[in-house]
Each structure stands twice: as structure tokens, then as C-alpha cells.
Amino acid sequence: MAIGRSEVAIIGGGVVGLSVAFGLLQAGRRVTVLDGADGDFRASQGNFGLVWLQGKGADFAPYAEWTGDAVAAWPRFAEMVEQISGINLALAQSGGFEFFTNVPELEDFKAALERQQTHLGNRFSYEIVSGDDLRRSFPGIGPGVAGASFCARDGHVNPLRLLRALRGAVSALGGRLITDARVNEIKAAKGGGFDLSLQGGKSHSAERVVLCAGLGITSLAAQLGFVTRVRPQRGELLITEKLADRLPFLSSTIRQVDEGGVQIGGTKAEAGLDDSETLGVMAELARHAVTVFPALADVRVVRAWGALRVLSPDGFPVYARSPRHPGAFLVTCHSGVTLAPLHATTLANWIDDTSNAPDLEAFDENRFTLSDAA
Numbered sequence: 001m002a003i004g005r006s007e008v009a010i011i012g013g014g015v016v017g018l019s020v021a022f023g024l025l026q027a028g029r030r031v032t033v034l035d036g037a038d039g040d041f042r043a044s045q046g047n048f049g050l051v052w053l054q055g056k057g058a059d060f061a062p063y064a065e066w067t068g069d070a071v072a073a074w075p076r077f078a079e080m081v082e083q084i085s086g087i088n089l090a091l092a093q094s095g096g097f098e099f100f101t102n103v104p105e106l107e108d109f110k111a112a113l114e115r116q117q118t119h120l121g122n123r124f125s126y127e128i129v130s131g132d133d134l135r136r137s138f139p140g141i142g143p144g145v146a147g148a149s150f151c152a153r154d155g156h157v158n159p160l161r162l163l164r165a166l167r168g169a170v171s172a173l174g175g176r177l178i179t180d181a182r183v184n185e186i187k188a189a190k191g192g193g194f195d196l197s198l199q200g201g202k203s204h205s206a207e208r209v210v211l212c213a214g215l216g217i218t219s220l221a222a223q224l225g226f227v228t229r230v231r232p233q234r235g236e237l238l239i240t241e242k243l244a245d246r247l248p249f250l251s252s253t254i255r256q257v258d259e260g261g262v263q264i265g266g267t268k269a270e271a272g273l274d275d276s277e278t279l280g281v282m283a284e285l286a287r288h289a290v291t292v293f294p295a296l297a298d299v300r301v302v303r304a305w306g307a308l309r310v311l312s313p314d315g316f317p318v319y320a321r322s323p324r325h326p327g328a329f330l331v332t333c334h335s336g337v338t339l340a341p342l343h344a345t346t347l348a349n350w351i352d353d354t355s356n357a358p359d360l361e362a363f364d365e366n367r368f369t370l371s372d373a374a
């Protein structure tokens with residue numbers, strides 16, 4: 001059964017695919033988003049919601065700059081999405097901490113921040129705060145915290161509301177969002193464009209396709225001649241009961257969501273396609289939270305979950321045009337929440353190849369073939 005034809009088909013309706021769809025719709029394209037099944041791995045539904053700059057791209061200047069631009073673009077982007085969708089994203093960008101219990105690790109991170117600053121100049125600043133100074137500013141910080149870094153540009157949003165708002169905005173802008181629409185095969189059509197075969201015998205055709213299928217990207221990428229392969233990395237998270245008191249800080253591992261619960265996360269595990277939560281990691285997360293802020297010891301954890309990050313071979317975003325099939329694009333990244341404002345605006349210019357398109361050469365997938373050859 002044919003389910004229509006579009007100018008641009010976006011494959012994958014997570015935060016990346018929806019952001020790209022948002023930008024292309026704003027540019028006047030006719031867009032269909034084909035999203036897979038509820039049982040798929042979906043980083044966009046299990047992430048930590050940070051809009052985060054510190055530490056990003058310390059050793060890769062284009063990523064430091066791209067992330068800096070994204071963080072700067074967030075307020076305007078949030079305003080646009082909120083206006084179109086009517087959903088409040090709970091964006092707060094009033095600065096965030098990285099806490100350390102160990103001085104050598106803090107020193108290493110400080111060195112990374114110095115490298116990041118050489119890339120960003122006066123667009124980035126940070127402070128290193130000793131444990132004692134932290135405790136003077138926030139008396140609830142535990143004695144085990146050796147120090148922290150602080151970046152005034154860091155922040156967070158409600159990631160589930162971001163996803164819902166993007167879905168609403170894509171529909172409101174005239175996009176078509178089809179769920180339970182797993183694409184199995186993509187072929188270049190004889191007269192130009194692409195024929196897509198979907199699970200359940202359905203088909204769709206499109207003049208251009210953008211692969212944004214998260215961990216589902218690999219098999220589709222190969223069909224279009226892309227060399228990018230992605231791998232999963234598991235993160236686990238806890239959330240506590242809602243607290244009436246506000247946590248006095250935001251950190252990369254502990255944050256209070258706008259609804260009141262405290263979310264604790266930041267773990268990384270190579271566990272293949274297994275997104276289950278584990279007791280040992282849950283205990284480790286709880287211990288970390290109580291070390292940083294001992295008052296959390298009395299707070300009940302109400303839910304724990306695991307989710308899989310989508311990582312390219314070097315962990316940086318990939319923005320690639322198919323060398324074999326003009327009109328086919330691949331977009332994948334970690335930190336898709338942080339980068340959403342650029343995916344939803346200037347990336348459309350790159351896909352449309354307009355004169356004001358950003359230079360994304362540094363993020364092309366040829367870096368993988370070049371490094372393989374080296």
C-alpha cells in the first residue's frame with residue numbers, strides 16, 4: 001500500500017529527525033516524518049535534558065563552536081517552538097556545575113576547559129571553584145566534594161516536553177508525521193528521488209531523504225552508500241519523588257526537573273543493545289548524589305531507567321550527503337537536545353544547499369574513511 005509521496009522524507013521521529021523536519025518546514029518544504037515502532041530504542045525519550053557547553057569539543061574545535069552556537073540559539077528556538085506548539089519547554093540557562101570528588105580529575109577537566117577556551121575565545125568562560133568555596137555558597141554540598149567547574153552558559157530543558165512540542169510543531173507547520181512506519185529499504189527511483197519500502201508492505205516515495213533514525217541508521221546508511229555506523233552506549237538514570245524545595249544548583253549529573261523530582265545520571269556503559277537498568281549502577285548513582293548533596297539521602301527514588309546513546313565512531317555529529325545518491329542525507333549525533341536549535345534552523349540551509357548554508361565539512365563522514373586509510 002502506498003502511503004504518499006513527499007518532497008523530503010525524514011526517517012526517524014526522535015529529537016533529531018523532528019528538529020530537522022521543523023527547519024525544513026520553516027523553509028517551505030513538504031515534509032513527511034516516518035517514525036519506527038514503540039519498541040525501538042529511543043534516546044530522545046530517556047535522556048537527561050541538558051543544554052550543555054562545558055567540556056564539549058575540547059579536542060575538536062568545530063564541535064566546540066557548533067555547540068557554542070547551539071547553546072546561544074536555544075532561547076530563540078525555545079520561544080519559536082513554544083509559540084507554535086503551545087508547550088512550555090521549561091528551558092533554564094542559568095549556569096551549571098561539574099562536581100568532582102577527586103582533585104586530579106578536576107585538574108584534568110580544567111585542562112580540557114582551557115583547550116575548549118582556546119577554540120571559543122571570549123564566547124566561553126568558566127570558573128574553577130574549590131570545595132570549601134562551594135560549601136560557603138551552597139551549605140548543603142557534602143564534604144566529599146573536592147571542587148567543581150562552573151559555566152554560566154549551561155542549562156537544561158524538559159526533554160519529554162521538547163519531544164512532544166516538536167511533534168506538535170511539525171504537525172502545526174503542515175508536516176506529516178507517520179508513526180509505526182519502520183523503513184526497511186530505500187532505493188534510488190528510476191526517474192529520480194527514492195522509493196521506500198516500509199514494514200507491513202507499505203511504500204512511500206520522496207524526492208529527497210534524510211536519515212535520522214538514531215540506532216536504526218546503520219542498515220539504512222549502508223543501502224545509500226554511507227560509511228557511517230553508530231553504536232549504542234548505555235546511560236542509567238534515577239528520578240526521585242517531587243520535592244517542594246528547589247535544589248540550589250544544576251549539575252551535569254544531578255538536576256531538579258521543573259516538575260520537582262531530582263534526576264541523577266551520567267553513567268556510561270558499553271552494553272550493546274541492552275537498555276535495562278542495573279542495581280549496581282543505581283546504587284552508584286544514589287551514592288554519588290548523596291556525596292554531592294547529603295540531604296538527598298532522605299529522598300525516595302521513584303523510578304530508574306536505562307537508555308542508549310547514539311554514538312558515531314568518534315562520538316561527534318555526522319552531517320553527510322550520500323556520495324552515490326544525490327538527495328540523500330545522513331544526520332546523527334549525541335547531544336541531540338543541545339544541538340536541536342541548529343538542526344531546526346541552519347541545517348535546513350545545508351540540506352537545501354543555499355548560499356548561507358553552514359560549512360559542515362568537518363562533520364562529513366569522510367573523516368572515517370580518511371582515518372581508516374591512515
Ligand SMILES: Cc1cc2nc3c(=O)[nH]c(=O)nc-3n(C[C@H](O)[C@H](O)[C@H](O)COP(=O)(O)OP(=O)(O)OC[C@H]3O[C@@H](n4cnc5c(N)ncnc54)[C@H](O)[C@@H]3O)c2cc1C
Nearest residue numbers: 012014016036043044048050183214216235335336337338
Ligand atoms: C542516558 C542519556 C542521556 C542523555 N543526555 C543528554 C543530554 O543531557 N543532553 C543532550 O543534548 N543529549 C543527551 N543525550 C543524547 C540525546 O538523547 C540524543 O542525542 C538524541 O535523543 C538522539 O536523537 P535521535 O532522534 O537521533 O535518536 P532517537 O531518539 O533514538 O530516535 C530515533 C528514531 O528513529 C526511529 N527509527 C529507527 N529505525 C527506523 C527505521 N528503520 N525507520 C523509521 N524510523 C526508525 C526510532 O523509532 C526512533 O523514534 C542523552 C542520551 C542518553 C541515552
